[in-house]
Amino acid sequence: MNKKTTFIDWGLVDYQEAWDRQEELFAQTVAIKNANRINNTEEPTPNFLIFTEHPHVYTLGKSGHEEYLLLDEAGLKEKEATFYKINRGGDITYHGPGQIVGYPILDLDNFFTDIHLYLRTLEEAIILTLADYGIAAGRYPGYTGVWLDADNEKARKICAMGVRASRWVTMHGFAFNVNADLGYFGHIVPCGIDDKDVTSMERELGRKLDINEVKDKLKHHIASLFAMELV
Structure with a gap:
């Protein structure tokens, strides 16, 4: 199992x-796995941990509801935002x-083959990061992501998650609100x-936080948490 993970x-x-860059890395990894299976070889598969920020954009998962976007084309243009249906x-x-x-x-063959554990582990990393800043966070039963005051009527979400996996290779991930303009969430049903x-x-x-420090x-x-060796 190759636990070396390239951070970018x-x-x-x-x-x-x-999205295009993700798809390329994802396809390369799946291709190595397929070749290993066909040729009975053990070529190590790569792992990547990528952080980024995006200009204003709304994305809709494959099981999502387009009516939860409350802006029309003119509204998106006014807000300088784009909209994508994704996989x-x-x-x-919102990003x-x-x-x-x-x-x-x-x-995940390099770590553990359990999507639920994968999501819970990503959530735990966010929870621990928030704890570093004195923010108590946790999970909301029945939902993915990271929440504050999940056990009462003040429940609010600070990190959303949505992933795709094929042959145990993951892509997409999480969106963690550090200094984000929360007004943009008012134009969707998050x-x-x-x-x-x-x-x-x-x-x-x-x-405001130093986002690079976070x-x-x-x-x-x-x-x-993943016992990765970052390179």
């Missing part, structure tokens, strides 16, 4: 470009500057949940 920060990248699980969500978007492209709020680290702490803490928590 793409910076601010257009959503379509990032991950989950419903509609934008000030949000850490994580795309782990992992061969993840199809219309009675819960969305929050950010900036809102909870009352100050990325560094999050990267190390992910590496530790």
